[in-house]
Amino acid sequence: MIPFLLIIFLLALGIQLFYIIFVLAKINKYPNLEEEPPAKLPAVSIIVCSWNELSNLQELIPLLNSQNYPTFEVIIVDDRSHDGTYDYLLTESHCFEKVRFLRIEHPPEHLSPKKYALTLGIKSAKYEVILLTDADCRPQSALWIQGMAQLLNAQKDIVLGFSPYFSSKGFLNKLIRYETFLTALQYFSFALYGMPYMGVGRNLMYRKSLFFNNRGFAKHTNILGGDDDLFMNEVANVHNTAVCLEPETFMYSIPKETWQDWYRQKTRHISVSKYYKKENKIALGLLASSQILFWLSLIALIPFVFFDLLKYWIIGLFLLRLIVHWVVLASANKLLDRTISTISIPCWDFLITGYYLWMGLNNIVPKRRKMRWK
Structure with missing residues (x-):
């Protein structure tokens, strides 16, 4: 079980770091x-x-x-x-x-x-x-x-x-x-x-x-x-x-x-993403799924490595991703008029994972929607 979870954790971590460093950080080079x-x-x-x-x-x-x-x-x-x-x-x-x-x-x-x-x-x-x-x-x-x-x-x-x-x-x-x-x-x-x-x-x-x-x-x-x-x-x-x-x-x-109005708005927005170009769906899917797998595999690994020296490596890798993600998003937040609280970014990073899971599952289930403005 530990090798499998560790592979998932490392793979998700690698994908996350690639997106954070080479894609999301692009915004901080503006103009x-x-x-x-x-x-x-x-x-x-x-x-x-x-x-x-x-x-x-x-x-x-x-x-x-x-x-x-x-x-x-x-x-x-x-x-x-x-x-x-x-x-x-x-x-x-x-x-x-x-x-x-x-x-x-x-x-x-x-x-x-x-x-x-x-x-x-x-x-x-x-x-x-x-x-x-x-x-x-x-x-x-x-x-x-x-x-x-x-x-x-x-x-x-x-x-x-x-x-x-x-x-x-x-x-x-x-x-x-x-x-x-x-x-x-x-x-x-x-x-x-x-x-x-x-x-x-x-x-x-x-x-x-x-x-x-x-x-x-x-x-x-x-x-x-x-x-x-x-x-x-x-x-x-x-x-x-x-x-x-x-x-x-x-x-x-x-x-x-x-919550009802926001849920209706978001389900309408997310429902159209299935019609994106294939390469866009793959890129966005990898970004969201790697974040979900990163947090889930981390949580699943904790009981198995709690009394093992491996936990220090896992904690170190977790902190590496946490700090890199925090720095990149904090810098972007300054550029985007400080629309969120910088200190809350790690907390929201965890919470948004649940949002990805919830909206992803919701998008799989087909629904008949009446055409309306909002």
Whole structure:
């Protein structure tokens, strides 16, 4: 039993150290060497799709309208809202010179409401560069558009931005912020490593031509989610994708406040990962499974080696992985606006293993999901 567990432990440890040192640590070398930003910044169309988001739009629209950028527009796509959003847009949108809106009354049944709303917004956009966010998001500064747009050039068609969650009291909020930080760390680092696999629609920029040249969401119209990550998984590559980690471009978002809402959100997000490219699924699967096996084999080995000198080697290897992981994530946390508590990283590293197990098993069981916004 001990040799088997030890092999599993060492194998998982080796995979973990490879990912931590050679992939996740890539983010800490930002800013990477990029070409000079374009002399003339491109005109940008910001698209916000909403469903019953009146209070959020009342806060967000003035912030978007006042962005410090030469040429841009803000398109609000209202999907059948019944909370007063339509009346607000009718009576107040003219007060904001950059803002216009579209109203959806009858979305098609074959396409998720969010994907249909996005498609209409992109078709309606005046400008070639599309910048996406959600109604419950708030830009960190008036330089959000500028910071994202300056990374576009002749080679780059996509800019991945960061969208952390606001901090509040409670364990759920801490879990949401850590999981969001970890997800961002992974997709940013993989992109810098040369394997971009996803983006987050709360802060995402790409060219309109890229969307239509790839037939938009045509390859995954039957999938509930994926309006951001599946599309990015399809079109992003090492050559056309840039990463933006400038603090003024961060787009903060309002997190879920109940376990049920968060669970629904995460199951929707994770359910689309099965449609990623094969190489992405293998890479992400190895990362998650090696962490699970590392902790499980460590726990299983403890009773067998408690009175053996082997325990000192195991403790040493455990501490090696703990310290390397802690240092890399702590450095990344500074870069990402200190969105989590640095001292809590080892604790969350253990707890997130249970999350991986739970969500992985949940994703295996097929479920029929009704198409809905959130």
